Amino acid sequence: MLRRALRLRLGQCLSGRGLGTYRGGSTLDCDGKVSKIKKKIQSIFPGRAWSPLYDTSHLPPERSDVVIVGGGVLGLSVAYWLKRLEKQQGAIQVLVVERDHTYARASTVLSVGGIRQQFSLPENVQLSLFSAEFLRNINEYLAVVDDPPLDLQFNPSGYLLLASEEGAAIMERNVKIQRPTHSSRQEGAKVCLMSPEQLQKKFPWINTEGVALASYGLENEGWFDPWCLLQGLRRKLQSMGVLFCQGEVTRFISSSSHMETASGEQVTLKRIHEVHVKMDHSQEFQPVECALVVNAAGAWSGQIAELAGIGTGPPGTMQGTKLPVEPRKRYVYLWHCPQGPGLEAPLVADPSGAYFRREGLGNNYLGSCSPTEEEEPDPGNLEVDYDFFQEKVWPRLAQRVPAFETLKVRSAWAGYYDYNTFDQNGVVGPHPLVINMYFATGFSGHGLQQAPAVGRAVAEMMLEGHFQTINLSPFLFGRFYFGEKAQEHCIL
Amino acid sequence: MAAPRASLRLVAPVWNRGTSGIRGLSKAVDPEGSQRKGRTLLQFLTDHFYDVEAVREYLLRKQVLKVQKKNRSFTYIEERYGPYVAGAYFVLKQGGAVKFRDREWMRANEQGLSSLEFRKLQEVPVEAVDASGCAINYQGLDNLLALKELQSLSLQRCPHVDDWCLGRLYHLADSLQELSLAGCPRISERGLACLHHLQNLRRLDISDLPAVSNPGLTQILVEEMLPHCEVLGADWAQGLKVGPEEQSPDAAGSPIPA
Numbered sequence: 001m002l003r004r005a006l007r008l009r010l011g012q013c014l015s016g017r018g019l020g021t022y023r024g025g026s027t028l029d030c031d032g033k034v035s036k037i038k039k040k041i042q043s044i045f046p047g048r049a050w051s052p053l054y055d056t057s058h059l060p061p062e063r064s065d066v067v068i069v070g071g072g073v074l075g076l077s078v079a080y081w082l083k084r085l086e087k088q089q090g091a092i093q094v095l096v097v098e099r100d101h102t103y104a105r106a107s108t109v110l111s112v113g114g115i116r117q118q119f120s121l122p123e124n125v126q127l128s129l130f131s132a133e134f135l136r137n138i139n140e141y142l143a144v145v146d147d148p149p150l151d152l153q154f155n156p157s158g159y160l161l162l163a164s165e166e167g168a169a170i171m172e173r174n175v176k177i178q179r180p181t182h183s184s185r186q187e188g189a190k191v192c193l194m195s196p197e198q199l200q201k202k203f204p205w206i207n208t209e210g211v212a213l214a215s216y217g218l219e220n221e222g223w224f225d226p227w228c229l230l231q232g233l234r235r236k237l238q239s240m241g242v243l244f245c246q247g248e249v250t251r252f253i254s255s256s257s258h259m260e261t262a263s264g265e266q267v268t269l270k271r272i273h274e275v276h277v278k279m280d281h282s283q284e285f286q287p288v289e290c291a292l293v294v295n296a297a298g299a300w301s302g303q304i305a306e307l308a309g310i311g312t313g314p315p316g317t318m319q320g321t322k323l324p325v326e327p328r329k330r331y332v333y334l335w336h337c338p339q340g341p342g343l344e345a346p347l348v349a350d351p352s353g354a355y356f357r358r359e360g361l362g363n364n365y366l367g368s369c370s371p372t373e374e375e376e377p378d379p380g381n382l383e384v385d386y387d388f389f390q391e392k393v394w395p396r397l398a399q400r401v402p403a404f405e406t407l408k409v410r411s412a413w414a415g416y417y418d419y420n421t422f423d424q425n426g427v428v429g430p431h432p433l434v435i436n437m438y439f440a441t442g443f444s445g446h447g448l449q450q451a452p453a454v455g456r457a458v459a460e461m462m463l464e465g466h467f468q469t470i471n472l473s474p475f476l477f478g479r480f481y482f483g484e485k486a487q488e489h490c491i492l
Numbered sequence: 493m494a495a496p497r498a499s500l501r502l503v504a505p506v507w508n509r510g511t512s513g514i515r516g517l518s519k520a521v522d523p524e525g526s527q528r529k530g531r532t533l534l535q536f537l538t539d540h541f542y543d544v545e546a547v548r549e550y551l552l553r554k555q556v557l558k559v560q561k562k563n564r565s566f567t568y569i570e571e572r573y574g575p576y577v578a579g580a581y582f583v584l585k586q587g588g589a590v591k592f593r594d595r596e597w598m599r600a601n602e603q604g605l606s607s608l609e610f611r612k613l614q615e616v617p618v619e620a621v622d623a624s625g626c627a628i629n630y631q632g633l634d635n636l637l638a639l640k641e642l643q644s645l646s647l648q649r650c651p652h653v654d655d656w657c658l659g660r661l662y663h664l665a666d667s668l669q670e671l672s673l674a675g676c677p678r679i680s681e682r683g684l685a686c687l688h689h690l691q692n693l694r695r696l697d698i699s700d701l702p703a704v705s706n707p708g709l710t711q712i713l714v715e716e717m718l719p720h721c722e723v724l725g726a727d728w729a730q731g732l733k734v735g736p737e738e739q740s741p742d743a744a745g746s747p748i749p750a
Contacts, residue, residue: 218689
């Protein structure tokens with residue numbers, strides 16, 4: 001009996017291969033001890049995290065060429081293009097610092113997931129067109145050997161933007177910008193303009209009262225699953241050797257140098273040397289030496305910019321110009337309407353600002369409305385206000401689609417827009433004074449759909465020093481100081 | 493859906509790997525995957541050696557480039573002989589069949605495609621295209637969309653036709669009367685939603701689409717979307733489960749093995 005027990009325990013010990021110590025049956029938990037010793041010895045081998053004093057596997061590395069603050073779709077897109085456009089494989093070390101690895105409050109995953117080319121700025125149209133091409137060929141861009149292909153669940157149903165009398169002229173002008181012109185060689189968006197009669201014939205469930213013109217995107221527009229894109233990017237980045245770290249950036253250590261411009265003005269240029277990354281629920285932090293920092297923190301980019309000293313200076317100067325990106329809360333409601341529009345329904349945007357789209361096959365719809373400046377909810381939390389739906393969203397939707405008079409709200413959630421209070425368009429490129437901080441933020445609700453193209457533009461800026469494929473000079477930081485607005489009129 | 497997810501299986505957070513060695517052991521991208529039993533030798537080698545991974549990535553890339561090469565556009569033929577001949581040449585080169593107006597079905601024969609016939613067919617529109625099993629993708633569809641009088645299009649079992657391609661078929665809305673998408677592995681109900689542009693469609697075949705989540709419901713919704721069209725596809729009762737039936741007397745009487 002004893003012999004059999006000994007043999008059993010020996011068998012258990014020996015099942016820990018290689019380092020099985022013949023401890024016999026003297027200790028009852030030889031299994032646990034063997035595995036601990038095995039781990040300790042394996043950590044000394046090359047390729048493992050070995051530190052003699054304590055476990056540092058959760059800390060970021062001590063140095064990294066590029067630190068990307070923010071692990072949402074924009075940050076990951078910049079990391080992807082940096083690794084893809086680097087001149088030699090493995091030339092650039094990239095570290096992505098994300099505060100919340102569950103992405104519970106990240107704008108990416110809470111987004112409605114639409115993509116459209118119907119913008120008023122040609123740069124936005126080009127960004128969206130390239131991003132559509134990226135999403136279409138996502139299994140070529142983000143292919144990882146041995147992993148299943150990504151299914152973005154893209155619905156190519158298009159966007160239908162409705163305009164009232166006042167907005168009709170602007171819409172026509174926008175469509176001219178979106179379509180390809182004969183002189184430009186660039187691809188354009190396929191958008192068709194419809195009169196109210198044509199609209200009624202095509203979509204009989206719309207009430208065309210008050211609609212003077214409608215623009216319907218025919219190709220490369222629709223909605224998709226942003227979570228899938230995020231996971232696909234993460235997977236590909238891990239295979240390309242990008243490091244991920246969960247922590248919060250609390251400090252930038254930088255050095256300043258005083259220079260004089262050609263006209264004799266004094267100017268102070270700053271360079272960030274270290275990023276302090278603080279771990280969750282502890283005071284422990286790791287100083288990461290870096291060469292370049294990318295601010296892709298979304299709704300919290302303003303705070304990161306303040307940490308870097310952007311905006312601390314007398315107002316009216318370049319030093320005193322803050323990054324005008326702040327979090328704005330937006331709600332999304334999911335409802336069920338049994339007699340609602342069928343499969344062909346695009347994402348419909350009313351002139352009043354309300355929008356909705358179909359979700360799935362069971363007569364469920366997602367939609368919302370952007371509040372006006374006076375009604376902006378408090379962005380301190382992500383609680384949903386159902387009264388907003390009752391008073392602001394439902395009446396407008398029911399007026400546009402009479403079938404929505406009988407609907408039942410199933411659920412709702414709230415997310416942040418990284419809202420650029422200056423002109424509701426993104427900020428890309430380096431800061432003029434903090435010379436190694438690059439921005440990729442402030443897209444005010446259309447960041448997800450432009451993320452692949454913006455990532456490429458920022459990576460080109462970082463590696464080459466100028467934009468190569470799409471010229472995003474209207475989106476540089478300097479415009480906040482010089483007051484040159486690149487205003488986007490079609491914001492949902 | 494983009495609702496906040498509480499309990500989705502997340503790719504486990506990956507800390508830094510301690511890449512201090514020359515050959516940092518790059519664990520599998522999916523950390524749970526490497527612990528799965530039954531990973532083949534090739535997958536094991538790919539996880540642990542950069543060289544094997546690079547070779548496999550190169551082979552994957554070559555496959556993709558092969559499909560892209562098949563779908564290039566023949567601008568010379570289009571300039572010389574017109575869009576109908578260019579489209580027909582494209583289909584024949586892929587291995588499909590083409591029917592010009594008032595002519596018989598043509599398929600590429602062993603000798604290849606002779607250019608003598610094409611000179612006669614410059615102005616004759618193409619009426620029907622059978623591209624079953626061909627490797628047509630989004631780019632290659634350009635050649636087909638130029639055939640403005642196409643009446644019947646068969647894309648059965650095409651492995652690279654997906655929802656994005658269906659979003660382009662509105663170019664053929666004026667003339668297309670018959671469309672067959674049976675057996676395409678990448679088409680789902682989201683792509684079928686953009687067929688509402690094809691109001692002249694009279695016959696639509698959407699049977700055997702593995703990526704459609706709910707074939708019966710999808711068929712009903714497509715029929716509602718295209719009221720003048722006959723939709724062949726799944727039986728509406730396909731997705732329904734059979735209710736518990738009564739025990740037959742034979743089953744009750746069969747002896748239970750000891």
